[in-house]
Amino acid sequence: MVIGQKVNISLISIFMKAIRYLIILSLLAVFTLSTHQAKSQSAPQKTRILFVLDGSQSMYARWENGQKMQVATRLLRNLVDSLKSAKNVEVALRAYGHQYNVTSTGRNCKDTKLEVPFGPTNHEKIKERLQTIRPKGTTLIAYSLEQAANDFPACDNCRNVIILITDGIEECDGDPCAVSLALQKRGVILKPFVIGLGLDPSVMDAFKCVGTFYDAKDEKTFKQVMGVVISQALNNTSVQVNLLDEMNRPTESNVPMTFYDHFSKQVRYNFVHTINSRGNPDTIPIDPLGTYDLVVHTIPSVSKSDIEIIPGKHNVIAVDAPQGDLELKMSGYNEYKDLKALVRKAGSNQLLVVQNFDETQRYLTGSYDLEILTLPRTYVKGVNIAQSRTTNVEIPQAGLVTVSTPTKGIGSIFLEDGDKLVWVCNLNNLNTRETVVLQPGYYRVVFRPLNAKQSIYTKEQSFKITSGQNTQVKL
Known part of the structure; x- marks a missing residue:
């Protein structure tokens, strides 16, 4: 008897230790998961900028005090150097048309390469590579953009930006506009920036569908444009949504609203509209790199499509929502x-x-x-x-009817609507007493016992429902 007790106590002790161990493991798992989620939620968004540089033979052309390639790479090196101190920013370099010459037998329309991939400390590598790139081949913008989609490693909290620097239009029968749009729809990149180096005005329109286009007609303008583009790529801008009443005043508020990416249709932002302490619609931070569709979740909802945000300014979006x-x-x-x-x-x-x-x-x-x-x-x-x-x-307040039947059976309640009977509900055929809530009016109950085998045993009785009263019907 004593031996049995010792065995039981020993088993209980082992069981309790196992339970404590499992509890400790569970708490550690929860703590680890919570810590990971907290870090993910608090981690600032990273901006990744991919420079796509034209290395085609036309970049040998003179441009003020030097060749286009010399001017472009010198200014780009200075820009990359200045981004060393930028927090949560990574850069990479892809070039095209720089590896194979155009010959009498044709051109290489796959001549593009990621020269320096993304990394936190790759600025010197990019600067060094820019010094060695020499113009050689053709202009293959569409294929280069397609390949650029693979240059961005998977990331759940990143803004992917492409800055295309070119002096010519597509020469390999590709469609840069279609490729750019497809990448935006897939959510791979935001709307690209395109910087044209001394482009002929007749070809500028061909780039406006690729992304936000800037014409750098000379070295000074190119430097200014680069500064503007980087500023837009790194900085958020502000938006004020005015929900207008019937007097066109921005008085409506306290409504959820969703900003979708116009191309990918993915949700970018969710806000609950707020009137601030000054009585004005609150200002919200919006990434200027993109075109948006806005849905204001009133009942019914209202929407506004194809919204262009002007970078560096306070944008006001007006939506009728009385x-x-x-x-x-x-x-x-x-x-x-x-x-x-x-x-x-x-x-x-x-x-x-x-x-x-x-x-x-x-x-x-x-x-x-x-x-x-x-x-x-x-x-x-x-x-x-x-x-x-x-x-x-x-x-009107409803009334009650209590229908009592001698046996279980099949029954229904109808509304007497002039000369018509309008079905209202069926009675439970397993009960002999049932109470139903009905609106005031005149009704009729039709009933036949469950075991009756002839229709002539059907019974019916009219009754009136009065607000707040219980009517008794006995069949």
Whole structure:
């Protein structure tokens, strides 16, 4: 007996140690996961800038005091050097048309290479490589952009930016515009920057669909443009969304709104619209590198597409969103457990929202149809929602009917609508007594015992429902 007790105590001790061990492991796992999530959420976003440099033979051309390639690489080296101290910024270099000459037999339309990949301390490598690149071949912009998509390592918290520096148009039958758009739709990159070096005005339009185009007509302009582009690539700008009422005043607020990337359709930002302490719509930070679609989640929602953000400025986006309130009530005590109403735009079959009774919901101004889930259904057409006002819809208090039957059976309740009977609900064929909540009106119950084998045993009885009263029906 003593031996058995010792064995039991020993087993219990081992079991308790195992439980404590599992608890400690679980707490460590939770702590590790929480720490990782906290770090991920607090980590600042990284900006990755890929310079795509034209190394085609046309870059040998004279440009003020030197060759285009000499001017471009010198200024680019200075720029890369200045980015050493920029926090959360990485740079990389890809070139094209710099490895193979154009010959009488043709041109190499795959002549592009990632010369220096992304890295936190690769600035000197880029500067050194820029000094050795020599113009040789053709201009293959589309294929280079396609390959550039693979230059950005996987990252969940990065902004990928391409800066294309070129002095000529596509020469390999590619479509740079289509490639750029495809990369933006896939969310690989933001809208690229394109810097044209002394381009002929007749070809400039060909680049505007590729990205944000800048014309550098001389060395001084090129230097200024590079500064502007880098400033836009690194800095966020601000946006103010004005939700306008019917008087075109920005008074509407407290509505969620979503900014989507226009091309990829991915969600970029979510904000709840706010009026600040000064009584103005709050300013929100928005990345200027992109075109946006805005959805304001009013009921129904309103949207604005193809929004261009001007970098370095305070942008104001105006959206018509006049609103009013709808309150649903029942006069007297509400017998229904969870009464709701289906709300639609007037004349439309599309459901907007399901609103609870005894609650107030905000809608855009206009006309709405209500389908209230009473027994029978209550329909209220053309409910008008006015600016900054509360529209009250009140329906009569329901009543009760208690139907008692001698046996179990099959029965239904109908609304007497003139000469018509409109089905309302079925009775539970397993019960002999049932209470149903009904709106005021005239009704008829039709019943046949479950075991009756002839229709002539059907019984019926008319009754009236009065608000707040219980009507007894015995068959």
